[in-house]
Amino acid sequence: MKRVSTLLFFVLALALSVNANSNKEASAKDVVEVNIFQFKVEIAAELDAAARLYESTHPGVKIVIETVGGGDDYGAALRAKNASGNMADIYNIGGPQDVKDWMTMLEDLSDQPWVSSAMDGILSGVTVDNKIYGLPFNMEGYGFAYNKRIFKDAGIDASKIVDFKSLEAAAAALDQKIKSGALADKYPLLEAVFEYAAKETWVTGLHTSNLALSPELGNVIAAADAKTIDFKYADGLKKLLDLQAKYSSSADKPSLLNAVDYSTQVDTGLAIERVAIIQQGNWIYGGVSAVDKEVADNLGFLPMPIVGAKEDSIAVGVPMHWSINSKAEAADKAAAKDFLNWLYTSEAGKDIVVNKFFFIPPLKGYDAYPVKDALGQSIMAFAAQGKTVPWVFMGYPTDWGMSTLGVKIQAYYAGELTWDKVVAESKTEWELSRK
Amino acid sequence: MKKSKLSFGLFVAPSLIAFFIVVIIPTISGVLMSFTNWNGIDNNPEFVGLSNYVKVFTLDMVKTNFLTVEFEMPRFVNVFLFTAQFAVVSVLLINFFGFSLALLVTRGLKGSNLLRSIFFIPNLIGGLILGFLWQFIFTKVFNNIGNVLGIEFLKGWLSTTSTGFWGLVILLSWQMSGYMMIIYIAAIQNIPTSLFEAADLDGANFFQKMKNIIMPLVAQAFTVGLFLTLSNSFKLFDQNLALTNGGPYLSTQMLALNIYRTAFMQQDFGQGQAKAVLFLIAVAAITLTQMSISKKKEVEY
Numbered sequence: 001m002k003r004v005s006t007l008l009f010f011v012l013a014l015a016l017s018v019n020a021n022s023n024k025e026a027s028a029k030d031v032v033e034v035n036i037f038q039f040k041v042e043i044a045a046e047l048d049a050a051a052r053l054y055e056s057t058h059p060g061v062k063i064v065i066e067t068v069g070g071g072d073d074y075g076a077a078l079r080a081k082n083a084s085g086n087m088a089d090i091y092n093i094g095g096p097q098d099v100k101d102w103m104t105m106l107e108d109l110s111d112q113p114w115v116s117s118a119m120d121g122i123l124s125g126v127t128v129d130n131k132i133y134g135l136p137f138n139m140e141g142y143g144f145a146y147n148k149r150i151f152k153d154a155g156i157d158a159s160k161i162v163d164f165k166s167l168e169a170a171a172a173a174l175d176q177k178i179k180s181g182a183l184a185d186k187y188p189l190l191e192a193v194f195e196y197a198a199k200e201t202w203v204t205g206l207h208t209s210n211l212a213l214s215p216e217l218g219n220v221i222a223a224a225d226a227k228t229i230d231f232k233y234a235d236g237l238k239k240l241l242d243l244q245a246k247y248s249s250s251a252d253k254p255s256l257l258n259a260v261d262y263s264t265q266v267d268t269g270l271a272i273e274r275v276a277i278i279q280q281g282n283w284i285y286g287g288v289s290a291v292d293k294e295v296a297d298n299l300g301f302l303p304m305p306i307v308g309a310k311e312d313s314i315a316v317g318v319p320m321h322w323s324i325n326s327k328a329e330a331a332d333k334a335a336a337k338d339f340l341n342w343l344y345t346s347e348a349g350k351d352i353v354v355n356k357f358f359f360i361p362p363l364k365g366y367d368a369y370p371v372k373d374a375l376g377q378s379i380m381a382f383a384a385q386g387k388t389v390p391w392v393f394m395g396y397p398t399d400w401g402m403s404t405l406g407v408k409i410q411a412y413y414a415g416e417l418t419w420d421k422v423v424a425e426s427k428t429e430w431e432l433s434r435k
Numbered sequence: 436m437k438k439s440k441l442s443f444g445l446f447v448a449p450s451l452i453a454f455f456i457v458v459i460i461p462t463i464s465g466v467l468m469s470f471t472n473w474n475g476i477d478n479n480p481e482f483v484g485l486s487n488y489v490k491v492f493t494l495d496m497v498k499t500n501f502l503t504v505e506f507e508m509p510r511f512v513n514v515f516l517f518t519a520q521f522a523v524v525s526v527l528l529i530n531f532f533g534f535s536l537a538l539l540v541t542r543g544l545k546g547s548n549l550l551r552s553i554f555f556i557p558n559l560i561g562g563l564i565l566g567f568l569w570q571f572i573f574t575k576v577f578n579n580i581g582n583v584l585g586i587e588f589l590k591g592w593l594s595t596t597s598t599g600f601w602g603l604v605i606l607l608s609w610q611m612s613g614y615m616m617i618i619y620i621a622a623i624q625n626i627p628t629s630l631f632e633a634a635d636l637d638g639a640n641f642f643q644k645m646k647n648i649i650m651p652l653v654a655q656a657f658t659v660g661l662f663l664t665l666s667n668s669f670k671l672f673d674q675n676l677a678l679t680n681g682g683p684y685l686s687t688q689m690l691a692l693n694i695y696r697t698a699f700m701q702q703d704f705g706q707g708q709a710k711a712v713l714f715l716i717a718v719a720a721i722t723l724t725q726m727s728i729s730k731k732k733e734v735e736y
Contacts, residue, residue, distance in 0.1 A: 076699035079475040101476055101702070199682055258683035259574050259594035399701045403685070411684040414595065432494070 032335045033062045037081060037088035039320060040137065041069035042286060046356040053348065054339055061335050089328045089336045092320045093134055095125040095394025096224035106133040107324035107333060114344050117364045125220050125394060126321050134321025135340055138359035141379035141388070142207055142281030143301040143314030150174075150276045153186055161302050163311035164239060171247045174276060187273050193247035195269040195278050198257040198413055203265075204241075205406025206393040207315070208279065208304075212237035213396075214389040215309035220317075223395025227434045234423045236306035244279065245413065255414040271295055277302065282375035286358065289373075301378040303387065310389055314382050317391025318362060397433035404429045462715075469708040475698070480705070487709035510685075511693065511710060515717070518689045521603060522668035528608045529664045530657070533615025538649075540616070541623045551620070555613040562610070566677020569606045573598075573678075599679045599687035606674050611667065615660050622656030623649065651734045658729040665725055669718045690714050 038047070044067040051063035066088070068077040075098075078091055082105075093102055109115070110132045115123070118136070126134035144167075151158050154177045161167050171193050177183055183190055197203045212233040217223040250256035270278045271291035289296035305311035324336050343349040344363055353359050354369040360376050361369070371377055382388055393401050405426045411417040417425075469487055473480035495510045536554050540547045557565070573592035581589030592598045626648065634644050672691035675681070681688035681696070688696075694714060698707025 075702075079699070079702075082476060101474060104477065253591065255683070256591040256594050259591060264574075399696075403696065403700060407684045410682065414683055416684060 031060055031062050032331050033064060034090065034332055034336045034339060035088040036063065036065045036090040036336075037078060037092070038065065038067055038090070038322075039069060039074035039092050041067055042283070043357045046352065050343060050349070050352045050356070051339075053352075054342055058338075058342075061339070063339060087325055087327070089325050089332045090322055090340070091325065092137075093126070093323050094320055095220050095391075097394065097396075097398055099126055099128060099133055100224075102323075103128075105325055105327055107326040107337075109133060109135065109324065109337070112337060113341055114363055117345070119362055119364060121390075122318060122362050125318060126323075134323040135344065136318040136362035137320045137322065138318070138353070138357070139316060139362055139379070139383075140281050140283060140319050140360070141301070141314050141316035141382070142279065143304050143382075144277050145270065145280050145284065145299050145375065146277040146302050147270065147273060147295065148298045148300055149295075150183065150187060150190065150273065153183060158300065158302060162305075163303075164236070164305040164307045167302065167305055168243060171243060171277075175247045189272055189274045190276065192249040192251070192275050193277055194244045195260060195265045195275040196244040196248055196257055197260045197262050197265040197278075198410055199259055199261045200265075201402040201406025201410070203262070203279065203406075204409040205401040205404070206396070207281075208240060208409075209237060209401060209405055210315050210391055210393045211240070211304050211306050211389065212309070214315065214392045215306065217392050217395070219390050220392050220395040223392040226395075226430075228431050229427055231423050231427055233306050233309050234419075236308055238419050239307055240304065241409065241412070249275070257413050258410045267291055270299075279304065282360070282373070282379055285373045285375045297374050299374050299378075301375065301382065303382075310387075313387045313389045314379065315391055316379060316383060316388040317394075397430055400426075400430055400433060465708055466712055469705060469712050471705050473704045473708075474702055475704045483705065487705045488713075490703075490706050491709055491713065511713075514688055514690055514693045517600075517687070518669060518671075521600065521671075521689065522665060525604050525607050525611075525668045526661060526664045528604060529611045529615055530660050532608055532612035533660065534619050534653075536612060536616040537619035537623055541620055551616070554616050557610045557612075558614045560610070562673030563677045565606060565610055566674045569602065569609075570678050573602050593679055594683055596683065596686040599683070602678060603671075603675065603687065606678055607668065607671065610674070611664060615664065618656050618660050618663075619653060622653045626652045651732075654729070654733045658726065658733065661725055661729055662722055666718060666722050669721065 036047075036051075038044075040047075044065070047067075048065055051065055055061060055063060068074050074092065075094075081087060087105070093099060093106070099106065108131045110130070112132075112135070114135060115132055119139075122136055122139070123132050123134075126132060126136075146158065148158065151174075154174050156170050156173055158170075161170055174193050178190055178192065212231070213223070213229065216230060216232045217226055245251065245254040245257060248254075248257065250260070265278050266280060266284050266287055269275045270280075270284070271288040273292075273295060285296055285299070288299065301314050303312045303314055322340055324333055324340075326333075328336070344353060344361075345365070347368075350361070350366055350369050353361055354366060354371065358373055358376070360371055360379060371380055405422075408417055408422040408426055412419060412422050468480075470482055470484060471480035472483045472487075491511050492509045496507050497510050497513050498505055498507050499513050499516075540550050540554070544550075560568075570593065577589040577592050581587065593602050630648050630652075631644065634648060639647070670691055671689055672695070675687070675689045675692045676695075679687045681692055690710075691714070694707050694710045697710055698704045701707075
């Protein structure tokens, strides 16, 4: 009997201590705690510093930030977090598909001060029935990022590249110079014109394909509603894929491109001057600059031409949005809204967004904070001339871009599928998932 | 008597409750979830009957070359066949290497203890890290050696289905052989030395000792070893994700990765769960069959 009573004593003690803990929590509730669950690893440290700064001027608010990186990993982690009953107050959503999925948990942000200063059309991906559900992180753009120094030394005028024909001619001329050894003294590592990360299906299936589908679908909302696609510019897409294979270091065996990943393309490709052009966006600036600042400062964008469509443009869009959990407590929601507003519209916040996060601001009123990095400036130049196409890949059926089209492009490079089949099968899959 | 029953109950209860909470209840709710259309967010999914199971076998058909004949089959079956091939090859290799290493370090050589630690170390590294380490070796180191020596075979590893397959086999063998070695060492050391002395007196050579003493008496360890390697090969996830992530063109995707992608990337949790239920049944059936077969081979002298 003694043993039993000892056991009972322990159980009781345990229960009491749990109770005591929860009492303590309740009394600490006059501090509002805002939980942020965000996906951009690159800004994790700076965002944390921004939160501390905000706390110092806003007593009574505590901001806790959790970061989980990478596109699809974040979506999975967010679902897991929600299922665990520990949902954050501020979280990130992509485009219309995410808005549809998370609709029951999205706070209407239409009355927020930043809404009036948003760039034209930039909120379209998170607007449903005239209500706005997200604050854009930033604007990002991608195209053919190229090394200006190599182009100059090869005697190629990048400003003349305005369509597919001129791009192809420039690539051929540069290829000839590399193979003849004319550039070997100055760029000993230079071995090819392009490097293309076909292993990363977001590079192929989302980004490259966007250039071909954007002119057909028009915008991301139309893409999210489209029951079928014609793939009108499939030939133009094939030309881009073939070009990037033909003048790459895997020209003899395109299947090798399937092993090329992001870091091979950027860190041990463009950054060390092993190749002259890669298809990537302004987010590579930090990574390239960490390897070689001088290379990073001499980068710019060339257009990604789809024959028959807009041939002089790069693709610009919003990668992610901040949104607020509508099921959170009222005090938390208010503090969360105020923090986002402070981050994007106060002077201190603007400085952080542009100079610490290296973002291209999605809002107006940033005239005092010009974008400083070479790739960001290049995007601003394209945008100023209207030479951009919108991102529509956020409106593709869930996982179609990466696991259907991206995977089939790998099979095309490996010689397992003909291009006609890639196109036909991808169209069918689109139709099936939109039934 | 009554008192001891009560304390028996009280002492068993904690682990029983824990077992129910973390194993039995999730299994049941998982099976139930496979009959719904849950998307991972909404807490009120609809009941959709068997349609998730129908989807597994009717959607996403792929053409595959299996034993030189071209078939069209559901991707899940294709993935199952790939996983099964992988499991057969890696079970054989891991146990072969594990057993050989165990024989090597139980022969009383100098430095045996050091060797044991060295062989065991890979097992202490997490699967994800190993995957990225070997990815570097296969794609960078192999490539550079291939370039320098002009060996075409070493170039472009992981960019084809077969190099992806063998890459995974090499990775898992390297990782698990050390663990199997420990199991076989324990079994070999448990064999009474009197048997070896008797064999020596009879003038038995190494192979006779192997066939008549070591193999039969280690059979019990083989049961365990085969079970662990077989179930681990079928359930492989981290290494698959880190090394190839299913590439190229999803041809090196294994069962666990396929289930993960269905649930978390296509965001079809119902279908993913249906696949997981089928996976559970298949792995249970295969490993139980293996257990009952190899149990019959065990002997005691």
